[in-house]
Amino acid sequence: MPLPQPAERTKIHTRTVTCEGFERTDGLWDIEGHLTDIKTIPITLRDRSLSPVNPGEPIHDMSIRLTIDLDFNILDAVASMEHTPFTVCPSIADAYKQLIGLRIAPGFTKQCKELFGGTNGCTHLLELLGPVATTAFQATHQAREARHEHASEEHRPHTLNTCHTFDSAGEVVKKYWPQYYEPDKLISSKQIS
Structure with missing residues (x-):
């Protein structure tokens, strides 16, 4: 069922989150998340430039890629920040390498908040890790099911x-x-x- 008809309004902002899962030829999986924030009006960002950010130009444009196995062990992690409101923002991207060695499992969100909450990370990349984790489950579902079938064991x-x-x-x-x-x-x- 769609949302009810809204009141008359003007669109100002669009946040787009896209997550994709890729099966690699080496048997591992890349799970990628991408976030953009775009305005429909020009805005001025203090640290980015003296001229306004034009409508349609990203304020935030950032991505994260986790390389996992079928047991959800994180074997590699890389973050990228193409557009940010402050020039210092991209300097935190390498912190996301701390995800290597973790496992996407119950408690993963809490671990991420402990590692990247507050000044230890980027709010937007931290928010992106939730949908990336659930995308990992969706992307690998058939492969995990096939693995259980081949093991011919009854699984919960x-x-x-x-x-x-x-x-x-x-x-x-x-x-x-x-x-x-x-x-x-x-x-x-x-x-x-």
Whole structure:
């Protein structure tokens, strides 16, 4: 269902976040995130130039690439800052090499905030790491499923109890993963309410 009709308005700003996943020929995966901020009106940035930034010209234009394996281990990380409001901004890009050796797993967002929060990083690159991490799951899904099938082992769905749809007491789990269906969970949660 689309959003309801808005009030009369004028567009001023567009933030675009694009994330892509690439399977490499060496068996690894590159997950890339790209963020731009663009205005529809000219603005002046103190440190960037004496002339205004024209409509359509990026204020922020930055990217990050994580190279991972199918277990979500980060083997390489590189950040790039093509357009920034201050000339000093790109000097923090190399800090994102600290991601090497981490694993995209529960707690990853907290680790990123500890590493890059406040003056230790760039707000925009830190925000970009969330969608990059979820893109890693989406991009590698079929390859991970195929790996489990080849191992011919019964595996617990990684999405179990991660959202409303994958509730272990819900209809989706009952239909597609009946061995993990927990109808008693539904009864006990209703008794608590």
